[in-house]
Amino acid sequence: MLSETQKKQYTEYLLFRSFYTGFEPHESVLDVLPKVNSIKIAEEIIKSKLDCLASPAILLSSGMDSASILPYVSKQTKAFTILHEGDRFSEVEIAKEYCLKYKIEHEVIMINSSDYLSSINALMKNKKMPLSPAEPIFYLASKHIASQGYTEIITGGGADTKQGGFARFRGDCSVDEIIKKYEKKYLKASKILKESVNPDYVFENYLKQVEGKLVVNSRKILAEIGVERFAFDNAISFGGCAHVAPYSEFLFEFDEERNLSEPKYMISNLFEHNYGMLPPKKIGMQKPPDALRFFLPKTQIFKSIDFRKLNFPQVFLIYSLDLWHHQEVCNEF
Numbered sequence: 001m002l003s004e005t006q007k008k009q010y011t012e013y014l015l016f017r018s019f020y021t022g023f024e025p026h027e028s029v030l031d032v033l034p035k036v037n038s039i040k041i042a043e044e045i046i047k048s049k050l051d052c053l054a055s056p057a058i059l060l061s062s063g064m065d066s067a068s069i070l071p072y073v074s075k076q077t078k079a080f081t082i083l084h085e086g087d088r089f090s091e092v093e094i095a096k097e098y099c100l101k102y103k104i105e106h107e108v109i110m111i112n113s114s115d116y117l118s119s120i121n122a123l124m125k126n127k128k129m130p131l132s133p134a135e136p137i138f139y140l141a142s143k144h145i146a147s148q149g150y151t152e153i154i155t156g157g158g159a160d161t162k163q164g165g166f167a168r169f170r171g172d173c174s175v176d177e178i179i180k181k182y183e184k185k186y187l188k189a190s191k192i193l194k195e196s197v198n199p200d201y202v203f204e205n206y207l208k209q210v211e212g213k214l215v216v217n218s219r220k221i222l223a224e225i226g227v228e229r230f231a232f233d234n235a236i237s238f239g240g241c242a243h244v245a246p247y248s249e250f251l252f253e254f255d256e257e258r259n260l261s262e263p264k265y266m267i268s269n270l271f272e273h274n275y276g277m278l279p280p281k282k283i284g285m286q287k288p289p290d291a292l293r294f295f296l297p298k299t300q301i302f303k304s305i306d307f308r309k310l311n312f313p314q315v316f317l318i319y320s321l322d323l324w325h326h327q328e329v330c331n332e333f
Contacts, residue, residue: 002195002301009129010301010325011189011196014317015182017132018229020202025224029162030251037253039270046072046246050154053244057150059141060106062094064264064271064279065156069246070098071274073154078105082141084288085112094280101275109141113291116140120323127234130320133313134228134285135235142239153241158248159267161226167263169222170256172215175203186227187314194303219256287312297322299329 002010008021036042050056050072060066060079070079081095092108099106119136127135142153160166169181179199189196206221207214236243252266259265271279292315295307299322307315 002193006325007193007195007197010193010321011199012202013130013321014187014189014192015179015199016225016227016229017186017317018225018227018231019129020225023129023230028220029223030220033162034250035253036250039266039273042250042252042266042270043072045250049244049246049249050074053152053154055150056152056154056244057145057148057241058104058154059138060095060098061156061283061285062091062280063156063282064267065159065247066154067095067098067156067279068267068271068274069154069156070104071102073102073104075103077154078107078145078148078150080107080109080141080145082137082286083108083110084286085110086288086290087286091283091286098275109144111137111140111288113288116288116291120320121327123235123238124320124324124327126238127230129230130317130324131234132228132231133287133316135231137285137287138232138235139239142236142241144239146240151241152244153236154244154246155232155236156247157228157232157243157245159264161222161228163247163252163267164254164259164264166222166227167260169227170218171260172210172213173218174214175200175207175216178203178216178218187317192302192305192318194301223251287316292316292319295319299325301325 005021009019012018012020034045036045046069056073056077058066058070058073058077058079060070060081079095079099081092083090083092096106116136119139120131123131123135123139145153168185169178173181189199203216203221206217208217232245233243247267254266262268268279292312295315297318302318302322305318
């Protein structure tokens with residue numbers, strides 16, 4: 001039997017990859033962060049966040065989020081790109097081209113499935129909740145980078161949640177509509193857990209009036225909760241470095257309608273401004289391809305699940321929650 005708190009937290013985690021109950025935001029970032037409506041001002045803020053760093057590295061992918069920050073790092077900054085053993089797709093060559101353009105030293109960090117899986121328990125204990133699939137990757141990268149003497153890691157974190165990404169979760173939607181969008185991307189708890197709750201109470205804290213109708217304030221909920229909440233900071237700091245995310249330090253005043261068809265168009269404009277071309281097609285962060293091929297849950301909180309119908313990030317959520325609950329039952333946390 002799950003407690004009422006567990007039912008809520010486990011439902012929340014499967015829906016947007018973190019606990020909400022017990023971890024509610026204390027203030028709205030929309031009220032705190034500076035609003036930016038031009039590339040020039042964004043450049044000034046990014047530079048101000050990077051100029052004071054002592055010994056920085058940057059995690060660089062082929063995507064525009066981290067690449068658009070690269071032109072503003074110091075020449076002493078080293079860039080690292082993650083590659084998984086057995087990957088069928090590599091971002092390395094594109095990342096190398098970015099570094100050649102700005103004369104930044106570059107290195108590839110190889111991640112294997114064994115190290116990925118063995119890091120999960122310690123990361124969960126530090127975070128006090130199950131993980132998102134990217135956290136073991138960021139942790140292992142941070143540990144490697146710290147071993148070379150770097151003290152800060154710059155990432156493109158915040159670009160999706162605060163600057164117009166995750167277009168599928170944006171727009172004026174009812175509570176039921178937005179929940180269905182999250183369930184389609186991640187997991188519907190009532191189909192996975194034997195005991196769950198209706199998560200509408202989370203979204204009802206983020207309602208606004210539009211033309212006489214109550215809809216979810218998608219910009220606010222993504223900026224405050226997102227789907228990677230705590231993940232970057234937890235993994236990178238636990239690996240030994242401080243996390244520096246310039247895109248989490250301000251808010252582009254983007255047009256919501258335009259952003260639905262051109263996600264993160266302000267960042268895209270910044271990338272084009274620096275590279276003279278449109279950014280490459282977005283590729284999600286790669287995960288160890290075979291890490292959970294033979295996974296079956298060890299706890300009894302789950303319904304019968306056909307894992308063949310799930311993708312790796314979805315299986316990971318169940319795997320991490322299964323480990324978390326097992327550790328809680330055994331009082332190992």
